[in-house]
Amino acid sequence: MSDHVPSAKLRMANDIVRQWAHLSAQERSxxxxxxxxSFWEPRMHVRFETQVAAAGDTCDPVIVEAVRLLVGP
Structure with missing residues (x-):
């Protein structure tokens, strides 16, 4: 069992992605x-990207791909 506890931003991203479970992984990303x-402040982008990188293999690949698609702050 992992001791990794996702950050608030990762939990939020997971919640958002779950709303689109009926879509393909690429479309969810x-x-x-x-x-x-559209909705997060630039400093939230930076924290989110850092947290996704720190989560490594425990992070949902849909979220990892979404971070790759982000427009820089």
């Missing part, structure tokens, strides 16, 4: 990236 770009 695109929509999450669009959501983050």
């Amino acid at each position: 695109v929509r999450l990236a669009q959501h983050v770009n």
Whole structure:
């Protein structure tokens, strides 16, 4: 069992992605990236990217791909 506890931003991203479970993984990644770009402050982008990188293999690949698609702050 992992002791890794996701950050609030990772939990939020997971919650958002779950809302689109009916879509393909690629479409969920695109929509999450669009959501983050539209509604999150630039400093939230930076923290989110850092937290996803720190989560490594425990992070949902959909979220990892969304971070790759983000427009820089």
